[in-house]
Amino acid sequence: MSKLPNATREGMTPAQQKIWDKVHEGKSGGGGPYSMLMHSPEMAQCFAATEDYFRNESHLPDADRETIILTAAREVEAHYAWSRHEIRAKNCLPSEVIEALRAHAPIENFTGHTALLVEFTRTLMRDHVLSDDLFARMENEFGHAKFIECVGLLGHYITIGTVIRMFDVRPAVGTKTF
Numbered sequence: 001m002s003k004l005p006n007a008t009r010e011g012m013t014p015a016q017q018k019i020w021d022k023v024h025e026g027k028s029g030g031g032g033p034y035s036m037l038m039h040s041p042e043m044a045q046c047f048a049a050t051e052d053y054f055r056n057e058s059h060l061p062d063a064d065r066e067t068i069i070l071t072a073a074r075e076v077e078a079h080y081a082w083s084r085h086e087i088r089a090k091n092c093l094p095s096e097v098i099e100a101l102r103a104h105a106p107i108e109n110f111t112g113h114t115a116l117l118v119e120f121t122r123t124l125m126r127d128h129v130l131s132d133d134l135f136a137r138m139e140n141e142f143g144h145a146k147f148i149e150c151v152g153l154l155g156h157y158i159t160i161g162t163v164i165r166m167f168d169v170r171p172a173v174g175t176k177t178f
Helices: 014-024 041-056 062-076 079-089 095-102 112-127 132-166
Strands: none
Touching: 014 041, 041 132, 062 079, 062 095, 062 112, 062 132, 079 095, 079 132, 112 132
16 A cells, blocks of 8 residues: 555646546556656656657667566566566567566576666666776667667656655556566
8 A cells, every 4th residue: 555645636626637637548547656646747747758758759679678677677676567567578578588587687697688788777776877898888789869768768767666666556466576
């Protein structure tokens, strides 16, 4: 149970209700981190726009996005984010990768491009900076625009994971996470 009650559309001004409707357009349930973020509808609108960008316009392939998101969710123990993104990841990542991320396996258990993304995500989350070598490998692998998108996506999910943990947003009862 969250430390705050879920935000409700009924408790909002008409202008905020328009934001609610826009944010929840195409989303199922209205729960998850938005059950908390909608206490500040104007801010929630910005988060939703960022998610829409990554979902619809990003230059990163689905597998890269889901690798970063699952790695970040696992790092901050954001069970809700894991549960939502594991579903998406099953469409673009091998089950072995998902299970290795779930198990918090060492980098050596991943290969190639996936290993680089896991190392990038974990290192930036733990150390808050990349070594010159890791920075160069990311830049060489992704180029400037996609590298920036990796950083932006990770930053977004650090915030989403923090909201999930801070306000104890949980997945559906019985959902397997980690």
